[in-house]
Amino acid sequence: MDSTELFTMATEAASRSYSPYSRFRVGAALLCDDGSVVTAANVENRSFGMTICAERSALVAALAQGKKGFTALAISCPDATYPVSPCGACRQVLSEFVSAGFPIRFGGSDGRIVDTTMGELMPFDALHELSDR
Numbered sequence: 001m002d003s004t005e006l007f008t009m010a011t012e013a014a015s016r017s018y019s020p021y022s023r024f025r026v027g028a029a030l031l032c033d034d035g036s037v038v039t040a041a042n043v044e045n046r047s048f049g050m051t052i053c054a055e056r057s058a059l060v061a062a063l064a065q066g067k068k069g070f071t072a073l074a075i076s077c078p079d080a081t082y083p084v085s086p087c088g089a090c091r092q093v094l095s096e097f098v099s100a101g102f103p104i105r106f107g108g109s110d111g112r113i114v115d116t117t118m119g120e121l122m123p124f125d126a127l128h129e130l131s132d133r
Contacts, residue, residue, distance in 0.1 A: 003074060003105045003115065006031055010076035013039035013054065020044065026084070027076045028054035030062055033069030038062040055090040059097065072103045080108035091122050100125070 006029045014027030019042055026042040040057035055075060062070070073094070077084040083106050086094065094102075100119030107113040119125075 001031055001035070001037065003072065003103070006037065006072055006074040007076060007105055007107065007113070009037055009039055010054075010074040011078060013041050013058075014076050014078050015041075017041035017054070018043045021046070021048070024077070024079050026054040027078075028058040029074045030055075030058040030070055031072040032062055032067045033071050034067070036067070038065065038067065053087060053090050055086050056093050059093060063097075070098055070102065072105070073098075075104070075106040077106070077108045081110050083107045083112050083114040085114065085116075085121065091118075094118060095122050095125050 009029035010027040012027065013029060014025040017025035019025050021044050028040050030038045032038065038058050038061050040054050040061055042051065042054045043057065044051045075086060085106055095118060098118050100117060102118040104118060104121065105113060105115050
């Protein structure tokens with residue numbers, strides 16, 4: 001599956017967002033190494049800290065389905081006029097399960113797309129050595 005198809009799936013997932021407070025829909029599409037795609041959307045709560053992002057929702061859903069390997073991630077923010085990257089919490093959680101070379105694509109409604117990697121989003125991830133002990 002190419003990154004354009006994955007981004008389209010993320011945009012479709014954003015339509016299922018529960019975001020009555022911010023009105024800022026986000027969708028994510030996570031490509032698993034078995035070829036399947038897990039999609040998710042952000043889910044808000046009146047207690048804003050309880051909100052869960054689309055990226056973490058997709059990852060957690062994939063893990064709950066027994067998926068262990070991930071190939072790419074696309075994130076769509078159709079209510080933003082610019083590409084919106086994953087937040088710090090999502091970057092941290094993603095970095096637990098993917099390598100520095102893991103491709104991430106994100107974009108907003110203006111047509112601009114950013115193609116990057118986990119390592120570019122989090123260049124000084126110094127905690128991976130903890131899992132080697």
